[in-house]
Amino acid sequence: MLKFVKTWWSITILHIEIEQPIVCLEFFSGIGGLHYGIQESGISYRMAMAFDMNENANDVYEYSFGQRPNNKAIDYLTIQDIDRHKADCWLLSPPCQPYTRGGNYGDNDDPRARGLMHILDLLPQLQHRPSYILLENVMNFETSQSRNLLIKVLGKLGFKFYECLLSPIQFGIPNNRLRYFLIARLRRPDPCILENKSNCQVGLNTTHICSEHTMWLSENIKLTENYLSQGKEVIYTEWPFGPAVKTITVKEIIQRPLYSYVDTNQNTVLTLQVSASDILRRRRLEFDIVQPSSTQTSTFTKAYGSKHLIGSGSLLQTQQMDITENGFNAPEKLLNLGLRFFSPKEVARLHHFPEKDFKHTLKFPSRITQRQQLQLLGNSLNVHVVAQLLKHILFCE
């Protein structure tokens, strides 16, 4: 943007203001759901580096973004590995197993929580800390020790945060995927960054600015302790949340029909058909069956598309639409309903991964099988929800 500015010595000079893209790091990047989220938000950004140790996910990430994530285990990243990027914004979706029944609710003691614990350990030691953070996880994370530690670390560093449990269905998308999100923003610029930062770090408080800063930080720590003492009360469960929301109104949220996500050409694809033997093996269990006219689907997990038909995600009925059955007592009644899995493309659509109109769209290299695609998508997240939360923390605050 070009701007004419009158200076104090009364000469008009030409300023060139360049909008600086916000520099991001994506931890536990998978296939890049959070990267697509910041892309959809419209915020000017540069993804400096993504980190993930799953090479299938990294192949997809590289194929779609032209940038290969660092495959070093996050537990072993050094201060330099992170500081060198001078990132303003961190996007994180750490493994969810430590906070699930399947993972025995191991919380901080689960080895899969080590990556997150390590990052929280490094954060206060960095020369260049981020000003914005978004973290995604499963429901239950909000009651974990990991969450308490995360909040304490952020509070000590001067962050303000919002925590919420939200599902795409609240954004007009016919998919349930209730997830925990934390969005955090540094409360105000760290004055020590402007002054000599090391004075503050050794606790000498040698300058006026540093002592002011220390007082302000202890205030933030008190606020955080008070916040933590309120338990679950502080977690938002509705969207839009908070008085700061100016740009989004409830009226703008329009419920989108499921049929607009369905590709009927997939109805005859053999690899998507649910086999009769897998259906008949289930007794006294309810199948989750939807039709294109349905208003919602359930969460797609990484087991979707496998033999685990119950609880891994909705099956699509493609025939005899006048019949509604869940197969509880008689699974044989389901055999003529043309049950199929949603294709990876349809699941990606329900997660709002971009197919067009954006610089980066989700593409799978041909060597990634249908099952692997569904696995990776089952581990991923809803891009639209992330975009809305990022807009909230970057524009509305």
Ligand SMILES: C[S@@+](CC[C@H](N)C(=O)[O-])C[C@H]1O[C@@H](n2cnc3c(N)ncnc32)[C@H](O)[C@@H]1O
């Ligand atoms: C919940 S998934 C994140 C999915 C991602 N948000 C997406 O959109 O696909 C967690 C990811 O963390 C990766 N991961 C788990 N532990 C890790 C570690 N210690 N170091 C690096 N990556 C790790 C897994 O490979 C997986 O891709």
